[in-house]
Amino acid sequence: MKLEAFTNTIKKKNMIVSKTIIFLLLALVFVACKPEMLVTPSESTKNLSGNWQIIKATRNGTDLTTRFDFSKFRIHFTDSSYTIDSLVPFIVNHSGRWSFDDPQYPFTLTFQATDSSAKTSPLQYPVTGGQRNVIITFSPGCSLNTYQYTLQKAN
Amino acid sequence: MQDQPIQHTPKNKRKITAALIWKVLGGLLLLIIVSCSITIDSVVQPASITAGSTLPVTLNVTITTNQTQTSNFMVAVLVPKVWKVAQNGTVTFTSDISSGDQGMSVISAGTPAPQGGGMDWPTLLATKIGNGGNLLPDYEWVAFYSNASYSVAANATIHATVSIKIKTSADNLMFKLGYCVANSTDGLSSSDRYATAFPGCFQSVGTGDLIDFCNPQISTVDPRTSLDNDIITVTFDGGVQSTKLDNASQIYLCVSGITDKGDSLSACIQTDATKMTSLGLNKWQKDIWPRKLFNLTDNQHLTGLKYFFTDAAGGNKVGYAGGSTPFMYTFKCQ
Numbered sequence: 060m061k062l063e064a065f066t067n068t069i070k071k072k073n074m075i076v077s078k079t080i081i082f083l084l085l086a087l088v089f090v091a092c093k094p095e096m097l098v099t100p101s102e103s104t105k106n107l108s109g110n111w112q113i114i115k116a117t118r119n120g121t122d123l124t125t126r127f128d129f130s131k132f133r134i135h136f137t138d139s140s141y142t143i144d145s146l147v148p149f150i151v152n153h154s155g156r157w158s159f160d161d162p163q164y165p166f167t168l169t170f171q172a173t174d175s176s177a178k179t180s181p182l183q184y185p186v187t188g189g190q191r192n193v194i195i196t197f198s199p200g201c202s203l204n205t206y207q208y209t210l211q212k213a214n
Numbered sequence: 215m216q217d218q219p220i221q222h223t224p225k226n227k228r229k230i231t232a233a234l235i236w237k238v239l240g241g242l243l244l245l246i247i248v249s250c251s252i253t254i255d256s257v258v259q260p261a262s263i264t265a266g267s268t269l270p271v272t273l274n275v276t277i278t279t280n281q282t283q284t285s286n287f288m289v290a291v292l293v294p295k296v297w298k299v300a301q302n303g304t305v306t307f308t309s310d311i312s313s314g315d316q317g318m319s320v321i322s323a324g325t326p327a328p329q330g331g332g333m334d335w336p337t338l339l340a341t342k343i344g345n346g347g348n349l350l351p352d353y354e355w356v357a358f359y360s361n362a363s364y365s366v367a368a369n370a371t372i373h374a375t376v377s378i379k380i381k382t383s384a385d386n387l388m389f390k391l392g393y394c395v396a397n398s399t400d401g402l403s404s405s406d407r408y409a410t411a412f413p414g415c416f417q418s419v420g421t422g423d424l425i426d427f428c429n430p431q432i433s434t435v436d437p438r439t440s441l442d443n444d445i446i447t448v449t450f451d452g453g454v455q456s457t458k459l460d461n462a463s464q465i466y467l468c469v470s471g472i473t474d475k476g477d478s479l480s481a482c483i484q485t486d487a488t489k490m491t492s493l494g495l496n497k498w499q500k501d502i503w504p505r506k507l508f509n510l511t512d513n514q515h516l517t518g519l520k521y522f523f524t525d526a527a528g529g530n531k532v533g534y535a536g537g538s539t540p541f542m543y544t545f546k547c548q
Binding site for chain 2: 118119123126127146147148152199200201202203204206
């Protein structure tokens, strides 16, 4: 009789331990199954703010960078406007406003100079040597003469 | 030391026999290749025309075949780009194996030429045949294929008369026209599979500055067409002829800008703004932005330039053809 009581006591204890473990596991499962919030990564808006200089210039494919003095040219972009210092043949001759066709995925850059019609250039936006470059293509004179300038942030 | 008699072993005999067979086969192969040829027998082309009129050219061509072949006939012309021959040119031909005028069409750029290593016809022609001696870069080859293909019999001789008509532009120019004939199977694969002809310098007499592709120029301006807001490159080639600047160690540009109001603006001071860069061999170059050089206002525009070259002191001045009249350059677009 004593042996039977002892066995029952052991069984009850095992039952309690088993129930406790199951309870803890279930609690863990519920806690672990917290739904994850999926966030789609978004492309950043391209930023032109700052002073840019010409680091390469071609005319009809001929490299003019070292043949013509582009060193003093600066274009300063703010959120929506730009100013030009030491003008060289460029898509516009005066300061004004600028815009991308798409701020996240820009393929063209439009300049709206004061007192002038808007001029749009195809745009490339590569990173070269760790530096962001802006490459624009335009014709300041005859339309068959094509210039390509590579701009980089000035220090 | 005594001369050793040469021993002719059976092995050597075999070598001699094999060499002889190869020579005979090579000779026969050469004969076969040479027997297939194309030639331009004559070119009928005026020495000059009035600019803007139609230039008529006739090519008399002979094709000799050694095997049956079905191909399109190809005719190409070397012309100034400004003529836009792809739009303004027509080519037809008559031949012994066809009836009536046979039409030809421009081969669009990018179409690979046969056996041309991936190059299209204009590129292949420029690479293999060249520029015909034209000294300015504004030339192009324009190629035409016959609209139909033709089967030729083996060992036949075929005569064709090609008629080329080009509506020229109003430009006053001298150019060395060039012609090439070939077929759509062989392309320019070997020199006997095509023929070329360069009749010499031709003039299209128009108004305005003469664009001379034929003769070495003491001065050129690149781009040939531009406006005052372009960067233009003025070159001086002292090697073309002897001038007062033969011994100058520095060359300067002395230039006047003519405005649309008829005013003349001068930039004839020997400064860094007019100093030319030496390219060696008495060649000099200067890149200028006319609007900056003459400090033009927004309302001022240049119609042209008159310019000389001077030494550092400015006393020795060289103009057109080495003389005392200025070089002229007109701002215009095509």
